[in-house]
Amino acid sequence: MSIRTLVVDDQSMVRAGLRMLLTAESDIEVVAEAADGLQAVALVRRYRPDIVLMDIRMPVLDGLEATRRILDHDETVKVLILTTFDLDDYVYQALRAGASGFVLKDDPPEQLIAAVRTIAAGDALLSPSVTRKVISHFARHQHRPTPTALVELTARELEVFRLVASGLSNAEIAHQLCISDTTVKTHVTRLLQKLQVRDRAQAIVLAYQSDLFDLP
Numbered sequence: 001m002s003i004r005t006l007v008v009d010d011q012s013m014v015r016a017g018l019r020m021l022l023t024a025e026s027d028i029e030v031v032a033e034a035a036d037g038l039q040a041v042a043l044v045r046r047y048r049p050d051i052v053l054m055d056i057r058m059p060v061l062d063g064l065e066a067t068r069r070i071l072d073h074d075e076t077v078k079v080l081i082l083t084t085f086d087l088d089d090y091v092y093q094a095l096r097a098g099a100s101g102f103v104l105k106d107d108p109p110e111q112l113i114a115a116v117r118t119i120a121a122g123d124a125l126l127s128p129s130v131t132r133k134v135i136s137h138f139a140r141h142q143h144r145p146t147p148t149a150l151v152e153l154t155a156r157e158l159e160v161f162r163l164v165a166s167g168l169s170n171a172e173i174a175h176q177l178c179i180s181d182t183t184v185k186t187h188v189t190r191l192l193q194k195l196q197v198r199d200r201a202q203a204i205v206l207a208y209q210s211d212l213f214d215l216p
Contacts, residue, residue, distance in 0.1 A: 002026075002027050002028060002029040003027060003028045003029065003050050003051060003116060003117065003120045004029050004031045004047065004048070004049040004050045004051070005022055005028055005029065005030050005031065005049055005050065005051045005052075005053060005116060006030075006031060006032050006033070006034065006040065006043055006044060006047065006049040006051070006052045006053065007019055007022070007030055007032075007033045007034070007053050008033070008034040008035075008036075008037070008039075008040040008052060008053060008054045008055055008058070008063070008066070009033075009035070009053075009055040009058070009082065010035050010036055010055060010057075010058040010059060012035070014055075014105075015033045015035070018030075018053060018112075019033065021109050021112065021113070022113070022116065025113055027117070028113070028116060028117075031047040031049050032046075032047050032049070035058075036058045036059050036060035036061055036066075037054075037058055037060060037061030037062055037063055037065060037066030037069075038060045038061040038066070039060075040052065040054065040061075040066045040070065041061070041066055041069045041070055041073075044070050044073070044074065044077060045073065045074075048074070048077075049077065050077070050078065050120050051077075051078050051079075051080055051116055051119060051120055052067075052070060052077060052078070052079045052080065053080050053082055053103075053116070054066065054067060054079050054080065054081050054082060054094075054099070055082050056081055056082065056083050056094060063081065063094065064093050064094050064097060067079045067081075067094055067097045067098060067099055068097040068098070071097065071098040071198070075098075075198055078100045078119045078120065078122075078199070079094075079098065079099045079100055080099070080100060080101050080102070080103055080115060080116065080119050081094050081099045081101070081102045081103070082102075082103055082105055083102050083103070083104065083105065084104070084105055084106075095201065095205060096205075098198055098202070099201065100119045100199055100200075100201045101115060101118075101119055101201055103115045118169075122199060122200065146210045146211075146212065147195060147206065147210060149194050149195050149196065150195075150212070152194045153191055153194055153195075156177075156187060157187050157190060157191045157194070159177065160173060160177070160184060160187040160188060160191060161191050161195075161203065161207065161212075162207075162212075162213045163176065163177075164188065164191075164200055164203060164204065164207075165203065165204050165207035165208070165212070165213055166213075167204075170184045170185055170188070188200070191203070
């Protein structure tokens, strides 16, 4: 089954380039394009994509509000923010609105493709050089108390949570803990439910905000 993707950017040449890049992959399908956030919201409801590649600054409706509206309507959609990586509050608000990760506009093409697959699989966040830096900067300026739901996690779930927060994939966690990938996925699903967070991105934000672990 292909990864259904919506490309959102106010520059037509950028959209064309992203479409060409993504459709060259046998497992990725671009179902539609949007030139602003308002179009994106409407097209998500029409096409129900798995992934939305979302530009952060656009006319009519910006990427932040579009992300919020999309995820308020359907939490199963994953939003991958396209950014120039200027660490401003706008980026942090996108994370708070539910974005699952960030990709630099000048990243190598293979990194964007890997990011789409990674986010679609719900596996791990992007490379530490991108997402974790954003999350770390964001979270330490938005401190939260330790969540009470933490006491509901088993010792194993807490250990998996620590490794997730460190940016490890399911396969890497399975190798480190000497358990199966399926077991890791079960632990991740349960801890997300207990912590009442949408996905791994939100779990990592929570870990940083609460200073739960000794994270880089």
